[in-house]
Amino acid sequence: MDSNILVQASSRLQPLMVEPSSGIITNSVVSQISAFVYYNSQVMANVMDEPGFKNKFNSMIYTQIEKDFGNYIDAKARTNPRSLHHVYEWNRAGESSARLFKLNRLNTDQLSFKVLYDFLPSKSFAKSSSKRRHVFTNKASVMEAGMPLKIAPRHSQRLVFEVNGYTVYMPKGASVTVKRPGGPGVKNSFQMSYSHFFKGNLVNESIKRSGFQNLFNSSLSKALDLPNNIKTVKYSFSPNAIRSQAKAAVSAAFSG
Amino acid sequence: MVNYSKDAVVEIRNYLWHKLKEENVLSANDYLDGNGNTIVPIIPVQQVPEMTTFFLGPTTANEDNKTHIVYDKIGISYEENWAICCEQVVFTIYAIDYNKITIMRNFMMDLFRRMDDSAKEVNAWSGKSQEFKFHSIYIADISPTQPSQEIQGFLAEEIVLELKYSRHANFQGRFI
Numbered sequence: 383m384d385s386n387i388l389v390q391a392s393s394r395l396q397p398l399m400v401e402p403s404s405g406i407i408t409n410s411v412v413s414q415i416s417a418f419v420y421y422n423s424q425v426m427a428n429v430m431d432e433p434g435f436k437n438k439f440n441s442m443i444y445t446q447i448e449k450d451f452g453n454y455i456d457a458k459a460r461t462n463p464r465s466l467h468h469v470y471e472w473n474r475a476g477e478s479s480a481r482l483f484k485l486n487r488l489n490t491d492q493l494s495f496k497v498l499y500d501f502l503p504s505k506s507f508a509k510s511s512s513k514r515r516h517v518f519t520n521k522a523s524v525m526e527a528g529m530p531l532k533i534a535p536r537h538s539q540r541l542v543f544e545v546n547g548y549t550v551y552m553p554k555g556a557s558v559t560v561k562r563p564g565g566p567g568v569k570n571s572f573q574m575s576y577s578h579f580f581k582g583n584l585v586n587e588s589i590k591r592s593g594f595q596n597l598f599n600s601s602l603s604k605a606l607d608l609p610n611n612i613k614t615v616k617y618s619f620s621p622n623a624i625r626s627q628a629k630a631a632v633s634a635a636f637s638g
Numbered sequence: 639m640v641n642y643s644k645d646a647v648v649e650i651r652n653y654l655w656h657k658l659k660e661e662n663v664l665s666a667n668d669y670l671d672g673n674g675n676t677i678v679p680i681i682p683v684q685q686v687p688e689m690t691t692f693f694l695g696p697t698t699a700n701e702d703n704k705t706h707i708v709y710d711k712i713g714i715s716y717e718e719n720w721a722i723c724c725e726q727v728v729f730t731i732y733a734i735d736y737n738k739i740t741i742m743r744n745f746m747m748d749l750f751r752r753m754d755d756s757a758k759e760v761n762a763w764s765g766k767s768q769e770f771k772f773h774s775i776y777i778a779d780i781s782p783t784q785p786s787q788e789i790q791g792f793l794a795e796e797i798v799l800e801l802k803y804s805r806h807a808n809f810q811g812r813f814i
Contacts, residue, residue: 449713453726454712458796461708461710462794464788566787567787582779583779591724593717
């Protein structure tokens with residue numbers, strides 16, 4: 383809901399909260415009810431702009447999504463290592479400490495955020511039958527993109543490697559192209575799992591589990607608790623004072 | 639003495655196998671090993687290497703025994719109410735026949751989509767251990783059927799179940 387519309391609508395209550403100079407009002411009911419509704423609408427309008435509320439919304443929900451997404455990919459990788467081994471360190475598919483992916487939160491001006499992902503550099507040595515060991519730093523991103531790899535000798539004259547138990551000696555200076563690094567199942571598989579998680583029901587389950595709904599309910603009911611001066615029978619209320627009280631109540635309810 | 643080897647997911651796995659047999663979706667006779675023992679075709683992912691030969695090996699009578707399910711826990715959490723455990727489990731159905739995988743998926747959906755009613759049925763099953771009481775079981779997610787990258791020639795489909803359950807406890811809240 384747009385808080386400006388609420389503020390605009392509730393502003394029509396302001397004249398009803400003030401005692402008219404002609405002295406027509408003989409009881410406090412109209413001004414009392416107007417002040418009550420005005421306070422509630424000000425609380426609701428302030429919630430969306432309250433930095434404490436935004437911070438909690440972003441951090442609680444994102445933290446849960448990050449945890450659940452990681453666990454989901456880990457479980458998928460254990461069940462389908464051929465599809466997702468590339469987003470883990472070598473031979474450690476499904477281990478949370480070996481992940482080569484990381485979610486990032488991109489906050490927006492409004493009450494929402496985007497969740498993107500990055501691939502992390504691999505730090506472990508690539509599996510190799512030769513004595514020379516190397517680190518395939520961009521393992522995850524290269525394999526996910528299905529980019530063909532060209533391997534050329536750098537420190538020696540020729541490439542030597544094993545295929546199906548046979549040692550292959552390449553001609554001097556010749557390179558080898560790996561058409562599908564990581565195997566046929568890895569291309570875009572992380573992206574597909576990411577899309578499935580965020581476009582399907584799993585992200586909703588994660589938001590529910592974050593506990594934000596409970597916190598929102600309890601904090602809002604705290605903020606909506608009427609201050610004593612509005613509960614007191616009076617013939618006139620100050621809209622400015624009610625606005626300040628509503629703002630302070632929202633701030634107190636969502637802080638800490 | 640508390641039996642800590644009991645696990646709620648294993649209860650669900652046993653119940654699922656019982657219902658698959660009872661409703662003739664799968665037959666125990668298709669899953670006999672060389673010694674005449676039944677191999678339950680619902681296995682944890684940690685046992686896949688040992689079971690691969692059985693499920694992927696040459697078949698004698700028919701190919702029904704290739705259909706199997708691999709399961710793994712996604713995560714377990716306790717909320718503010720520490721008496722109720724919330725657990726997510728992914729079941730991956732493998733079959734070589736598209737029709738078979740459809741049957742398996744729809745059967746599991748039918749069995750587990752009804753939240754507290756599904757839980758009630760599991761609780762009422764006489765084969766369940768007395769340690770657990772299920773409160774709710776539902777389908778959190780179903781992925782589309784795809785050719786499996788793990789097992790050539792197989793189709794695979796994932797079903798994520800969300801389980802809410804309690805384990806019976808004493809007055810101090812410890813498991814009994």
